Amino acid sequence: MPDDTTPDRTVLSTGDTTFDSSLLPADAAATDVLTADRFGSAAPADPLGADPLSQGAGRKGAAPLTIYDVARHAGVSIASVSRVLNGHATPRPETRDRVLRAVAELGFVPDGAARALSSRLKEIIAVVYRRAPLGPVDDPVFEDESENLAFVDVINRGVQITAQHRGFDLLLSSVDVDDHAPGPRIANLAGKSDGMLLHDRVLTPSGIVRLADRVPVVTLAGTPTRASVNISGDNIRGMRDLITHLIEAHDCASIAFLSGHIDSPDSVARARVVRETAAEYGVRVITGPHWTGEYSAAGGARVIRTLLDAGTALPDAIACANDQTALGVLYALHERGYQVPGDVKITGFDDIPVARHLMPPLTTVRQPIQDLGAMAFDVLYSMISGERPAERQLVLPVQVVVRGSCGCPTEPLPSYTRTA
Amino acid sequence: MPDDTTPDRTVLSTGDTTFDSSLLPADAAATDVLTADRFGSAAPADPLGADPLSQGAGRKGAAPLTIYDVARHAGVSIASVSRVLNGHATPRPETRDRVLRAVAELGFVPDGAARALSSRLKEIIAVVYRRAPLGPVDDPVFEDESENLAFVDVINRGVQITAQHRGFDLLLSSVDVDDHAPGPRIANLAGKSDGMLLHDRVLTPSGIVRLADRVPVVTLAGTPTRASVNISGDNIRGMRDLITHLIEAHDCASIAFLSGHIDSPDSVARARVVRETAAEYGVRVITGPHWTGEYSAAGGARVIRTLLDAGTALPDAIACANDQTALGVLYALHERGYQVPGDVKITGFDDIPVARHLMPPLTTVRQPIQDLGAMAFDVLYSMISGERPAERQLVLPVQVVVRGSCGCPTEPLPSYTRTA
DNA sequence: CTGAAAGCGCTTACAG
DNA sequence: CTGAAAGCGCTTACAG
Numbered sequence: 001m002p003d004d005t006t007p008d009r010t011v012l013s014t015g016d017t018t019f020d021s022s023l024l025p026a027d028a029a030a031t032d033v034l035t036a037d038r039f040g041s042a043a044p045a046d047p048l049g050a051d052p053l054s055q056g057a058g059r060k061g062a063a064p065l066t067i068y069d070v071a072r073h074a075g076v077s078i079a080s081v082s083r084v085l086n087g088h089a090t091p092r093p094e095t096r097d098r099v100l101r102a103v104a105e106l107g108f109v110p111d112g113a114a115r116a117l118s119s120r121l122k123e124i125i126a127v128v129y130r131r132a133p134l135g136p137v138d139d140p141v142f143e144d145e146s147e148n149l150a151f152v153d154v155i156n157r158g159v160q161i162t163a164q165h166r167g168f169d170l171l172l173s174s175v176d177v178d179d180h181a182p183g184p185r186i187a188n189l190a191g192k193s194d195g196m197l198l199h200d201r202v203l204t205p206s207g208i209v210r211l212a213d214r215v216p217v218v219t220l221a222g223t224p225t226r227a228s229v230n231i232s233g234d235n236i237r238g239m240r241d242l243i244t245h246l247i248e249a250h251d252c253a254s255i256a257f258l259s260g261h262i263d264s265p266d267s268v269a270r271a272r273v274v275r276e277t278a279a280e281y282g283v284r285v286i287t288g289p290h291w292t293g294e295y296s297a298a299g300g301a302r303v304i305r306t307l308l309d310a311g312t313a314l315p316d317a318i319a320c321a322n323d324q325t326a327l328g329v330l331y332a333l334h335e336r337g338y339q340v341p342g343d344v345k346i347t348g349f350d351d352i353p354v355a356r357h358l359m360p361p362l363t364t365v366r367q368p369i370q371d372l373g374a375m376a377f378d379v380l381y382s383m384i385s386g387e388r389p390a391e392r393q394l395v396l397p398v399q400v401v402v403r404g405s406c407g408c409p410t411e412p413l414p415s416y417t418r419t420a
Numbered sequence: 421m422p423d424d425t426t427p428d429r430t431v432l433s434t435g436d437t438t439f440d441s442s443l444l445p446a447d448a449a450a451t452d453v454l455t456a457d458r459f460g461s462a463a464p465a466d467p468l469g470a471d472p473l474s475q476g477a478g479r480k481g482a483a484p485l486t487i488y489d490v491a492r493h494a495g496v497s498i499a500s501v502s503r504v505l506n507g508h509a510t511p512r513p514e515t516r517d518r519v520l521r522a523v524a525e526l527g528f529v530p531d532g533a534a535r536a537l538s539s540r541l542k543e544i545i546a547v548v549y550r551r552a553p554l555g556p557v558d559d560p561v562f563e564d565e566s567e568n569l570a571f572v573d574v575i576n577r578g579v580q581i582t583a584q585h586r587g588f589d590l591l592l593s594s595v596d597v598d599d600h601a602p603g604p605r606i607a608n609l610a611g612k613s614d615g616m617l618l619h620d621r622v623l624t625p626s627g628i629v630r631l632a633d634r635v636p637v638v639t640l641a642g643t644p645t646r647a648s649v650n651i652s653g654d655n656i657r658g659m660r661d662l663i664t665h666l667i668e669a670h671d672c673a674s675i676a677f678l679s680g681h682i683d684s685p686d687s688v689a690r691a692r693v694v695r696e697t698a699a700e701y702g703v704r705v706i707t708g709p710h711w712t713g714e715y716s717a718a719g720g721a722r723v724i725r726t727l728l729d730a731g732t733a734l735p736d737a738i739a740c741a742n743d744q745t746a747l748g749v750l751y752a753l754h755e756r757g758y759q760v761p762g763d764v765k766i767t768g769f770d771d772i773p774v775a776r777h778l779m780p781p782l783t784t785v786r787q788p789i790q791d792l793g794a795m796a797f798d799v800l801y802s803m804i805s806g807e808r809p810a811e812r813q814l815v816l817p818v819q820v821v822v823r824g825s826c827g828c829p830t831e832p833l834p835s836y837t838r839t840a
Numbered sequence: 841c842t843g844a845a846a847g848c849g850c851t852t853a854c855a856g
Numbered sequence: 857c858t859g860a861a862a863g864c865g866c867t868t869a870c871a872g
Contacts, residue, residue, distance in 0.1 A: 066849055077859045082851060090857060109634055112612035113536035114849035117864045122533055124591070124612070146574045146790065147773030153573040154566045160592055169612065170592045172580055192532035192544070192589060214529055327777055353567030357747055359779035370566070486865055497843045502867060510841060534865035537848045
C-alpha cells in the first residue's frame, strides 16, 4: 500500500518548514517499501515485522548493514543469505524464511558495487547524447535547448523501460556541444556500466571502434562500425513516401529540404532521398548552406527569417529534417504573416509528441521513437550476454502521418460523448 | 580531435550492411578518446602512443585490463597507479609519466564497481519519476504518454548537467503508474547509488522516511519529511500573480481551476491559491471532481469535452494546473470551434518548452525548471557529503509569463535583420 | 615518494 | 542443503 493515494500528506505553506506529524512514524502502511523481497519472492508483506531501526533517523551514523549482519541475525551463513537474495533454488524453505525475515526486519539492501564486482555484472547501461546547440540566434522565443531534445528524451524512455524488464538501469549522461574531448567522460562511463548506447554525434566512428574494444556499443541514428551496431528509422522509405505525397497529392513543383546537422547520417540520408524522389518527378529541389537548421526550432526560424529578409520567394513546400525544425519554421512564418499550408506547405520528421498539437497539426514521418530505444537496449543486452550481433545496421519501419500542414484537410471533428 | 565534424562517415542504404572501410582502422585522430587521462591531468594527447591492442577487435575475449596490468607495464606498484589516476600529489613526475604512458598505451579504464566498493562512493545518484498515466480517454491524438513528461525530462536534464560537474552520473528509473509496490525496485536503486532524487508521487511520505534511513533523499514537488528535503517552485506567489492578472487586466469574473492529480502537493497548493485570490476579489471559482486533468493533455481535453457535451457554460478563464493540461484544453476547444482567448482565456503552469510555440502562445507561470533539478542535486550532494541540510523545504522563485492565451496582445513582431 | 597488504561487501566454486 | 574461503579490482592507512 505504499500507494500515492495514501492521504497522509499535508501541503506546506511556501517556505514553511512545519509538517504534519503523521508523516513521522514509520507507519504500517509503508512497511513493505524497503523490506519487501527485492527479487519478487514471497516476502512477508505483513506489517507486523516493522523495522525497529528505522523508527529513529538515528542510525544514520551507524555503519551500513552488510550481508554479515543479516546472516548473524538469521543464524545462517552469508552464502545462504546471498542464495536466498538471488533467488537460487537451493536454500530450503525454513532457511529461506529466516533469511527473508532478517532482511525485512533489518531493512537490508545489498550493495550494488559489491555485487557488481563479484558477479562481473553491473546491470547498468550508459546512455550518452550530445546536447543540442542553441541556435546562433539570440532569440528569447527559442532560448531553451531542452526543447530540441524531445526526440532523445523519448528514445531514452524507451531504453529505460525496456532495460527495467531485465533488471538493468540506465546511467544517463550528455556531452556538451563544444566538448571536443569527450573521451575521459565516456571512458569513465564505460567503467561504470556493462554496455553503452550512443546517440548521434557523440563519438566519431573511430572513437566508437576504440570504445567498443572495451565494452559493447550500440549507436542510435549513427553509423555502424565493425564493432558496433546501429539502430535507425527507415529514412529512405519515410522520406520517399512523404515527398511523393507532397508531389502527387498537392502538386508541389518546388520543394526545399531544410537540413539538420550537416554531418548527421540521418539528415544526409533524408536529403538524398528528397533529391532522388523529386528528380523522378522532375520537381525542383532547393537545398544548400542557406537551408541548414541544426535540427533545432531556433535554426528553422533563423533560416526562414534570413530567406524572407533577403526577399527570397518561398517554395511550394519545405520538408524539414525533423519536427523541431518545423516548429521553428511554423513560428517564423506565422510571425511574418504567412499562412501554412496556404502560402507554403511544411512537413517534419519524427512525430514527436507535440507535432499533433501544433496549428496547423504537423504532417510528418512517424518514427517508432520509443521502439528505437527498446530495440537498442535489446541489441545491447544480447551483446552483453556474449552474443554476436547478426546485423550491424537495424532499420525500423516508419510511416507518413498526414495532418494539416501539408495541405490535407485537418481530420473531421469526431463527436465525443462521455459520461464522467 | 574526436570531433563530430570528422568527415569519415558514410551514409548507408536502408537495410544495407556494407560500410565505408575508412571507419575500420583505429585511426590516429581518435587516439585520445580512451587514452586521455580521465582525471584531467596532463595525459599525452600525442597520438604516437597509439594503442596496439585496440588495433584488432580480437581482445574482446581477453580478460579485461586491471590496475595490475598497468602497474606491471609501468614497472611500479598498483598503489602508485591508483595515486596517479586519482590525481594525488605524491607520485613524482617521472613515476607519474610512466603510469600515464602505460594507461594510455593499454587503454586502461578503472572499474567503477571496484572503485566504489573501495572508496565507499559510487558517484551515482538515482532519479526516479512516476510515469504519467494515460488519460482514460482512448484518443489517438493524445496516446503518447511521453508528451506528459516534458517537465520531468527538463528537470532531469538540470540534475544531470549539474551532477556532471562533480563527477556524478545519473541513474534514471521510473515507476509505473499502477505499480503499487515500487519498494523492491527503489531499494535496488538505493544499493546502486549514493543518494536518491524522487519526483512527485513516487513514494508515500512514510516510504520516503524509511528510504531516507538508508540513503540521502531529496524530493521534487513533493513534501518534506523529517529525513528528506523537498524542492519546489513558488506555487503561491506564481498562482497568486497569475490569477490577479486575469482579474485585474482581463476582468475575469469566473475562473475555473483545472487540477492535476488530486494528491499532488503542487496541485493542491495551486488550487488553494486560486480560491484565496479569487475570494479576495469576490470572483467566482469553479473547481471540483469534474475539473480534474491528471496533469495530462488527454485529461485536459477530456474535461473540456465532457463539459461541453453536458452543455455547461464556459467560465471567463480556465487556469490549468500545468502546461500539459492547457495543451489538451486548447486542442479540445479548437476542435469544438471555440476561440482562445476570445471565448475563454487559458493559462498554464511550468512554462515547458512548447508553451511559447502554441497558438495562441500560452500565458503561464515560468518555473526555473532546470534550476529546480540543479538545486536538487546540490542539496543531495551536500547531504551525501555528510552535511545536515539547513532547510527541509526549498522554494524557488517563479514568474508569470504573459503571452496570448490570457487575452494580452501577442508580442509585436520584432524585425530581424540577419546576414548568413 | 613508494610498496606490501588489508579491506571494501558481495558471489560462487569447492567441500562436506 | 549449507558453510568456509577465495576472489572480484580497486583505495588507503601503514611502514619504510
